[in-house]
Amino acid sequence: MDASPQYRPLYRQVYDFLVKQIAESAWRPSEALPSEQALAGQLNVSQGTVRKALDALAVEKVIERRQGKGTFVAEHTQERALFRFFRLSEPGSERATPTSADESVRRRAARAPELRRLRLDAGEQVVEVVRTRMVGGRPAVFERIILPLRQFPDIDRRLPLPNALYAMFQQEYGVNIVSAEEELRADVTRAQDARRLPLAVGAPLLHIDRVAIAIDGSRVEWRISRCDTSRLVYAVTLS
Amino acid sequence: MDASPQYRPLYRQVYDFLVKQIAESAWRPSEALPSEQALAGQLNVSQGTVRKALDALAVEKVIERRQGKGTFVAEHTQERALFRFFRLSEPGSERATPTSADESVRRRAARAPELRRLRLDAGEQVVEVVRTRMVGGRPAVFERIILPLRQFPDIDRRLPLPNALYAMFQQEYGVNIVSAEEELRADVTRAQDARRLPLAVGAPLLHIDRVAIAIDGSRVEWRISRCDTSRLVYAVTLS
DNA sequence: TCCTGCAACTCTTGTAGAACACATCATACA
DNA sequence: TGTATGATGTGTTCTACAAGAGTTGCAGGA
Numbered sequence: 001m002d003a004s005p006q007y008r009p010l011y012r013q014v015y016d017f018l019v020k021q022i023a024e025s026a027w028r029p030s031e032a033l034p035s036e037q038a039l040a041g042q043l044n045v046s047q048g049t050v051r052k053a054l055d056a057l058a059v060e061k062v063i064e065r066r067q068g069k070g071t072f073v074a075e076h077t078q079e080r081a082l083f084r085f086f087r088l089s090e091p092g093s094e095r096a097t098p099t100s101a102d103e104s105v106r107r108r109a110a111r112a113p114e115l116r117r118l119r120l121d122a123g124e125q126v127v128e129v130v131r132t133r134m135v136g137g138r139p140a141v142f143e144r145i146i147l148p149l150r151q152f153p154d155i156d157r158r159l160p161l162p163n164a165l166y167a168m169f170q171q172e173y174g175v176n177i178v179s180a181e182e183e184l185r186a187d188v189t190r191a192q193d194a195r196r197l198p199l200a201v202g203a204p205l206l207h208i209d210r211v212a213i214a215i216d217g218s219r220v221e222w223r224i225s226r227c228d229t230s231r232l233v234y235a236v237t238l239s
Numbered sequence: 240m241d242a243s244p245q246y247r248p249l250y251r252q253v254y255d256f257l258v259k260q261i262a263e264s265a266w267r268p269s270e271a272l273p274s275e276q277a278l279a280g281q282l283n284v285s286q287g288t289v290r291k292a293l294d295a296l297a298v299e300k301v302i303e304r305r306q307g308k309g310t311f312v313a314e315h316t317q318e319r320a321l322f323r324f325f326r327l328s329e330p331g332s333e334r335a336t337p338t339s340a341d342e343s344v345r346r347r348a349a350r351a352p353e354l355r356r357l358r359l360d361a362g363e364q365v366v367e368v369v370r371t372r373m374v375g376g377r378p379a380v381f382e383r384i385i386l387p388l389r390q391f392p393d394i395d396r397r398l399p400l401p402n403a404l405y406a407m408f409q410q411e412y413g414v415n416i417v418s419a420e421e422e423l424r425a426d427v428t429r430a431q432d433a434r435r436l437p438l439a440v441g442a443p444l445l446h447i448d449r450v451a452i453a454i455d456g457s458r459v460e461w462r463i464s465r466c467d468t469s470r471l472v473y474a475v476t477l478s
Numbered sequence: 479t480c481c482t483g484c485a486a487c488t489c490t491t492g493t494a495g496a497a498c499a500c501a502t503c504a505t506a507c508a
Numbered sequence: 509t510g511t512a513t514g515a516t517g518t519g520t521t522c523t524a525c526a527a528g529a530g531t532t533g534c535a536g537g538a
Binding site for chain 1: 422466
């Protein structure tokens with residue numbers, strides 16, 4: 001534990017240390033961290049201080065704690081990741097689970113808006129994924145995803161992509177998505193949308209612009225989803 | 240502290256006790272709660288246990304803690320409430336602040352969907368508020384709000400309603416809004432919308448269906464907002 | 479006498495750590 | 509094969525002290 005020029009509480013230093021370790025994949029997903037006692041000994045602080053840091057990480061769903069068993073790196077399982085970041089559901093708040101279809105992937109140089117959104121350096125390459133998301137057997141979302149090739153090398157050679165991308169990011173690339181910033185607006189269906197979705201050109205659809213953020217704070221994915229909300233709704237709880 | 244049949248940790252019992260007290264307006268907004276020591280003495284637990292309960296309430300933004308000063312019931316000030324529950328902003332995530340216009344209020348019997356949404360008893364009366372929300376001098380949202388008259392007696396005689404309704408709920412009626420469930424979808428502008436918003440009939444708009452939930456868990460407000468998202472977006476962070 | 483400035487005190491929440499209870503699992507033993 | 513037990517985890521509770529903020533009271537000068 002190094003004492004930084006500006007004071008930070010011990011438990012905060014422990015927290016930062018653990019975030020760094022997890023960001024560097026020191027432990028695999030679903031693998032157990034060292035016990036509180038072990039970490040306390042290693043970092044030369046008390047068990048209570050380690051616990052305070054672990055509790056904070058558990059609130060953020062970065063880790064999971066199980067009494068009597070241990071503390072584990074939270075796993076982005078299929079259901080869990082979808083439940084967290086896929087917000088479309090039946091109007092009565094029955095959760096919808098999507099599948100993928102008509103996937104196409106290509107590698108190219110990043111364009112200006114992508115450089116800005118993902119804070120990339122000029123000339124960097126990206127992978128563009130275009131796919132249709134099905135809910136209940138019907139096309140519901142038309143998705144365009146931009147990924148920096150630097151962070152996901154050869155992801156365009158690992159087709160087909162899994163249904164839950166964030167689980168793959170975590171397991172294959174050690175990239176932990178912890179939050180996502182979304183901007184929503186209503187838009188009209190264009191010819192491009194109508195080829196994928198059961199919507200007439202000119203009909204309203206929900207346009208979602210998302211940037212996903214990893215545990216180290218880096219902006220890792222830009223995703224635009226165009227959703228048919230005639231049968232599903234975007235559900236969110238503000239608190 | 241009574242021991243319930245199913246075991247609950249002490250700090251959870253303290254938490255529940257405090258929630259109940261705040262729900263019953265034992266302390267006014269921005270008023271200080273008794274100190275940790277005082278609460279600990281009153282409830283016959285240690286200061287650390289009280290602190291754990293208070294920390295949880297602070298995370299939920301029900302209370303605010305200030306070192307050296309005390310613990311205060313969080314106040315739904317104008318800016319704070321809007322920042323929390325009004326999600327429209329400029330695309331670059333510059334926050335937008337709305338004002339109200341063209342407000343009309345009437346009292347009537349609750350209709351079937353309102354009974355369901357707000358879990359009302361048949362025959363209960365509601366107050367229906369219709370108003371236009373302006374952002375940057377332009378109409379941006381057309382809002383319809385349903386409130387149970389039982390919880391907000393004579394609210395229809397206190398016109399004009401303030402800009403931040405939840406601050407009024409808290410100060411005038413002791414109702415603390417802590418979360419809101421929203422369902423969003425894209426819809427077309429209808430004649431009714433076009434009278435209020437600078438949109439042509441048939442243009443896409445964002446339809447938001449919100450139920451606001453008070454600290455005691457009761458469903459207190461049903462609000463439908465129809466938003467012009469040609470200049471603003473609905474911004475939300477998933478975590 | 480009145481005002482000013484500072485030190486000391488008191489009350490608050492924040493941080494750190496210890497002690498023990500409870501959960502889980504592996505293993506020894508009847 | 510079933511049960512007891514010990515080892516090792518996290519969960520809960522409590523204590524001690526640090527740090528922030530405000531109040532009080534006193535010394536000293538105008």
